[in-house]
Amino acid sequence: xxxxxxxxxxxxxxxxxxxxxxxxxxxxxxxxxxxxxxxxxxxxxxxxxxxxxxxxxxxxxxxxxxxxxxxxxxxxxxxxxxxxxxxxxxxxxxxxxxxxxxxxxxxxxxxxxxxxxxxxxxxxxxxxxxxxxxxxxxxxxxxxxxxxxxxxxxxxxxxxxxxxxxxxxxxxxxxxxxxxxxxxxxxxxxxxxxxxxxxxxxxxxxxxxxxxxxxxxxxxxxxxxxxxxxxxxxxxxxxxxxxxxxxxxxxxxxxxxxxxxxxxxxxxxxxxxxxxxxxxxxxxxxxxxxxxxxxxxxxxxxxxxxxxxxxxxxxxxxxxxxxxxxxxxxxxx
Numbered sequence: 001x002x003x004x005x006x007x008x009x010x011x012x013x014x015x016x017x018x019x020x021x022x023x024x025x026x027x028x029x030x031x032x033x034x035x036x037x038x039x040x041x042x043x044x045x046x047x048x049x050x051x052x053x054x055x056x057x058x059x060x061x062x063x064x065x066x067x068x069x070x071x072x073x074x075x076x077x078x079x080x081x082x083x084x085x086x087x088x089x090x091x092x093x094x095x096x097x098x099x100x101x102x103x104x105x106x107x108x109x110x111x112x113x114x115x116x117x118x119x120x121x122x123x124x125x126x127x128x129x130x131x132x133x134x135x136x137x138x139x140x141x142x143x144x145x146x147x148x149x150x151x152x153x154x155x156x157x158x159x160x161x162x163x164x165x166x167x168x169x170x171x172x173x174x175x176x177x178x179x180x181x182x183x184x185x186x187x188x189x190x191x192x193x194x195x196x197x198x199x200x201x202x203x204x205x206x207x208x209x210x211x212x213x214x215x216x217x218x219x220x221x222x223x224x225x226x227x228x229x230x231x232x233x234x235x236x237x238x239x240x241x242x243x244x245x246x247x248x249x250x251x252x253x254x255x256x257x258x259x260x261x262x263x264x265x266x267x268x269x270x271x272x273x274x275x276x277x278x279x280x281x282x283x284x285x286x287x288x289x290x291x292x293x294x295x296x297x298x299x300x301x302x303x304x305x306x307x308x309x310x311x312x313x314x315x316x317x318x319x320x321x322x323x324x325x326x327x328x329x330x331x332x333x
Contacts, residue, residue, distance in 0.1 A: 043060060074095065077093050108120065134153065208224060268283070
């Protein structure tokens with residue numbers, strides 16, 4: 001038999017093609033296997049009457065059922081796996097881990113390997129390095145890296161406890177968005193708000209809608225503002241107001257420091273003294289609560305009610321000092 005060069009090249013091409021096809025098939029099989037939820041357990045059985053088309057896995061005396069899928073790990077006492085749908089139900093002492101970003105415990109969980117959506121119910125507890133979330137039901141979208149609840153939840157931070165009816169956790173931004181009946185409880189104050197965006201790394205809270213920060217000696221109101229829950233200071237805009245025992249400070253923009261008992265205000269400022277029936281107006285003010293003093297400038301005017309008449313004092317700068325029963329108004333330049 002005469003073997004030509006063309007014949008040799010044909011066989012070489014055929015062999016190479018076969019090897020390429022084998023590699024492609026192996027890669028395809030590997031990718032397919034990686035997309036399917038992998039369940040590991042010593043005990044498995046089928047119960048077509050109660051769980052048609054499902055494989056049931058049960059824990060042994062030594063270890064729980066172990067589930068793994070594309071970076072997420074799960075442990076439970078019993079798992080019901082629908083391989084055709086790539087869907088799993090986990091029951092009993094469920095633990096779910098995604099690196100350091102998600103460490104979750106619950107009584108029950110569901111996981112869809114195709115959509116990568118998870119659902120947990122029954123004393124759900126999700127921990128991150130900075131906070132701990134407790135709720136009754138929790139939804140987890142791995143594609144968006146978001147977890148959310150709609151039936152009430154509690155988040156414990158290093159300095160405060162936050163509760164709301166609806167909440168969403170953005171894992172990459174390390175941000176919570178609390179909506180509806182939001183309450184932040186700190187040993188020194190309580191915050192009530194319609195919506196709060198809270199950053200777990202810094203403890204910064206951004207307030208939206210009617211909001212109050214109530215402490216022992218003062219109450220802050222605003223409809224948009226910022227508060228540092230760990231260092232106790234804030235900046236407030238839109239209908240901002242600070243109420244002390246006998247003074248009310250309003251302005252377009254307010255700054256408040258609870259540690260130093262200092263407040264400052266900018267633009268359209270009104271300081272009302274309810275004890276002495278007086279009002280001070282201007283466009284920049286500083287309030288030192290410990291010294292019981294107010295400094296106000298930029299078109300400053302003090303209005304005092306005396307014997308059914310109003311006395312007006314204008315100056316470049318006004319300073320009001322002294323206790324409530326002996327306050328002195330000073331004008332400069």
